[in-house]
Amino acid sequence: xxxxxxxxxxxxxxxxxxxxxxxxxxxxxxxxxxxxxxxxxxxxxxxxxxxxxxxxxxxxxxxxxxxxxxxxxxxxxxxxxxxxxxxxxxxxxxxxxxxxxxxxxxxxxxxxxxxxxxxxxxxxxxxxxxxxxxxxxxxxxxxxxxxxxxxxxxxxxxxxxxxxxxxxxxxxxxxxxxxxxxxxxxxxxxxxxxxxxxxxxxxxxxxxxxxxxxxxxxxxxxxxxxxxxxxxxxxxxxxxxxxxxxxxxxxxxxxxxxxxxxxxxxxxxxxxxxxxxxxxxxxxxxxxxxxxxxxxxxxxxxxxxxxxxxxxxxxxxxxxxxxxxxxxxxxxxxxxxxxxxxxxxxxxxxxxxxxxxxxxxxxxxxxxxxxxxxxxxxxxxxxxxxxxxxxxxxxxxxxxxxxxxxxxxxxxxxxxxx
Amino acid sequence: xxxxxxxxxxxxxxxxxxxxxxxxxxxxxxxxxxxxxxxxxxxxxxxxxxxxxxxxxxxxxxxxxxxxxxxxxxxxxxxxxxxxxxxxxxxxxxxxxxxxxxxxxxxxxxxxxxx
Ligand SMILES: Cc1cc2nc3c(=O)[nH]c(=O)nc-3n(C[C@H](O)[C@H](O)[C@H](O)COP(=O)(O)OP(=O)(O)OC[C@H]3O[C@@H](n4cnc5c(N)ncnc54)[C@H](O)[C@@H]3O)c2cc1C
Ligand code: SF4
Numbered sequence: 001x002x003x004x005x006x007x008x009x010x011x012x013x014x015x016x017x018x019x020x021x022x023x024x025x026x027x028x029x030x031x032x033x034x035x036x037x038x039x040x041x042x043x044x045x046x047x048x049x050x051x052x053x054x055x056x057x058x059x060x061x062x063x064x065x066x067x068x069x070x071x072x073x074x075x076x077x078x079x080x081x082x083x084x085x086x087x088x089x090x091x092x093x094x095x096x097x098x099x100x101x102x103x104x105x106x107x108x109x110x111x112x113x114x115x116x117x118x119x120x121x122x123x124x125x126x127x128x129x130x131x132x133x134x135x136x137x138x139x140x141x142x143x144x145x146x147x148x149x150x151x152x153x154x155x156x157x158x159x160x161x162x163x164x165x166x167x168x169x170x171x172x173x174x175x176x177x178x179x180x181x182x183x184x185x186x187x188x189x190x191x192x193x194x195x196x197x198x199x200x201x202x203x204x205x206x207x208x209x210x211x212x213x214x215x216x217x218x219x220x221x222x223x224x225x226x227x228x229x230x231x232x233x234x235x236x237x238x239x240x241x242x243x244x245x246x247x248x249x250x251x252x253x254x255x256x257x258x259x260x261x262x263x264x265x266x267x268x269x270x271x272x273x274x275x276x277x278x279x280x281x282x283x284x285x286x287x288x289x290x291x292x293x294x295x296x297x298x299x300x301x302x303x304x305x306x307x308x309x310x311x312x313x314x315x316x317x318x319x320x321x322x323x324x325x326x327x328x329x330x331x332x333x334x335x336x337x338x339x340x341x342x343x344x345x346x347x348x349x350x351x352x353x354x355x356x357x358x359x360x361x362x363x364x365x366x367x368x369x370x371x372x373x374x375x376x377x378x379x380x381x382x383x384x385x386x387x388x389x390x391x392x393x394x395x396x397x398x399x400x401x402x403x404x405x406x407x408x409x410x411x412x413x414x415x416x417x418x
Numbered sequence: 419x420x421x422x423x424x425x426x427x428x429x430x431x432x433x434x435x436x437x438x439x440x441x442x443x444x445x446x447x448x449x450x451x452x453x454x455x456x457x458x459x460x461x462x463x464x465x466x467x468x469x470x471x472x473x474x475x476x477x478x479x480x481x482x483x484x485x486x487x488x489x490x491x492x493x494x495x496x497x498x499x500x501x502x503x504x505x506x507x508x509x510x511x512x513x514x515x516x517x518x519x520x521x522x523x524x525x526x527x528x529x530x531x532x533x
Contacts (some may be wrong), residue, residue, distance in 0.1 A: 045530075048470050048471070048472060048482040048483075048484075048529065048530075049470045050468050050470055050484055051429075054428050054429070060468070061529075062470055062482055062484055062529040062530075063482075064482050064512075064529050064530035064531075065512055065529045065530070068512055068530070068531060147472075148472055148480065148482070149480060150480070151472060151474065151480045176469070176471065176494065176495070176498050177471075177498070194429055194431055195424050195431030195433075196424060196425070196426040196427075196428075196429065196431040198424070199423075199424035199426050199431070200426045200467065203424075204467070204491060302429070303429060392429070
């Protein structure tokens with residue numbers, strides 16, 4: 001490892017890999033990828049199910065297959081990779097402090113940095129379930145690692161809390177490996193998972209999904225022996241008299257992902273309370289010139305295809321920054337209106353030219369609705385939807401022509417049709 | 419008779435309504451594309467799925483695998499038993515056939531590289 005690089009990429013998951021390839025192909029070859037795990041590929045290594053890459057490759061790949069395509073591209077370009085190397089600190093001046101067993105702690109200076117650290121699962125602490133803390137309680141992602149990487153089944157009778165995609169995928173996986181999944185409970189009146197995962201992971205195996213239900217008690221001293229599940233009211237408070245009891249030895253929780261932004265905070269980069277990722281321009285540049293973010297560290301994606309697309313934007317922009325320096329910007333802010341929980345990018349630089357795709361999520365399930373982007377009282381883009389759900393990321397395209405005529409803040413909102 | 423299905427061929431997850439007259443398909447509506455039509459036709463006659471899992475390599479590591487074509491949903495558990503009996507020699511490359519004809523002509527193939 002050298003002391004100076006044009007571009008340092010933190011994280012060797014799908015986002016970091018695609019950013020590296022895009023930066024290279026846009027003219028910057030002095031690149032270093034830093035990854036704390038033994039191998040590249042990020043969380044995809046444990047996602048052995050298929051369904052990745054339909055948008056990008058028009059085929060249904062498993063996680064490791066999808067990752068391998070990008071690892072091949074990185075290797076073809078002979079981009080330098082350091083695995084088993086953890087980034088400890090990042091400064092605003094783009095000094096990256098790392099540790100590994102071979103070289104200890106040292107610092108590399110980058111001209112540009114791409115943040116691609118991914119996300120982590122919300123912990124059980126956030127759950128607030130009564131009962132002692134017996135063994136047999138895992139996050140769905142941890143269980144996924146046990147089963148798919150280590151080859152060991154964490155339990156035989158399972159109740160899953162939360163209907164996010166990882167929980168749904170694990171319901172099927174553990175069932176196929178011989179466990180009995182008794183129930184999936186979701187506190188919201190809708191599932192945050194993809195509809196196809198409800199069909200192929202639960203319905204296929206007759207696993208019941210209880211919407212508006214939560215675990216109110218975990219029983220067991222040393223090991224989980226059972227749980228109590230209750231229905232909740234509109235305010236997510238358990239309703240007395242609705243208790244159901246399940247005998248189980250394992251509880252998996254799948255209650256959401258949080259972007260892993262400790263390094264971003266350390267560098268003093270502005271974060272959005274809505275996405276919990278950095279605030280960025282359309283080229284995924286943060287408020288610190290030359291520092292870019294992409295993938296799950298920026299916004300939690302459902303589909304890795306979009307992660308790769310976003311990473312290519314960031315990688316290309318990092319290369320342009322190295323080659324051309326900082327930009328003079330003309331800034332328009334993008335904000336959330338009715339029924340929208342976040343929009344990304346939060347800022348558009350009008351001088352950049354080109355089209356901009358807005359990514360956002362809705363706050364609830366809506367039927368027959370219209371999503372619009374407005375600016376200065378005029379609708380600049382709109383899309384009708386038969387159904388919109390929080391579990392699926394939505395997009396709106398602003399063309400170059402549209403953007404040329406805009407001077408005011410852009411607001412994205414959703415209204416239910418009359 | 420009407421059957422409502424969720425298409426699993428892509429993330430849109432279209433809700434498809436199939437009208438049947440006995441074993442005959444009268445109409446298919448709600449599919450966003452032709453893949454969905456094919457999925458619905460299969461689903462009401464003989465539902466099939468790609469099965470993904472892992473197998474042990476001789477050094478103890480796990481190698482991710484899948485069936486290279488959809489297999490009968492009703493046979494998934496028998497297929498899992500066959501998968502769990504497989505032991506592989508390293509190295510393994512993506513696409514290597516680890517068990518030929520695991521079911522109805524579909525093979526079990528590796529989906530990860532292992533040295
Ligand atoms: C448990 C889990 C299961 C998932 N399952 C699915 C699924 O089934 N289907 C799907 O489409 N999406 C799934 N996702 C979402 C998935 O994470 C994204 O699609 C995609 O992998 C995100 O890519 P990424 O590169 O942004 O993040 P990641 O894949 O998480 O990669 C980030 C990488 O950065 C490394 N890193 C982090 N911090 C540091 C540091 N300080 N120093 C060095 N390296 C660091 C990590 O080790 C990791 O390899 C899952 C996410 C999780 C957490
Ligand atoms: S019908 Fe077509 S568009 Fe709809 S879910 Fe199936 S594959 Fe996707």
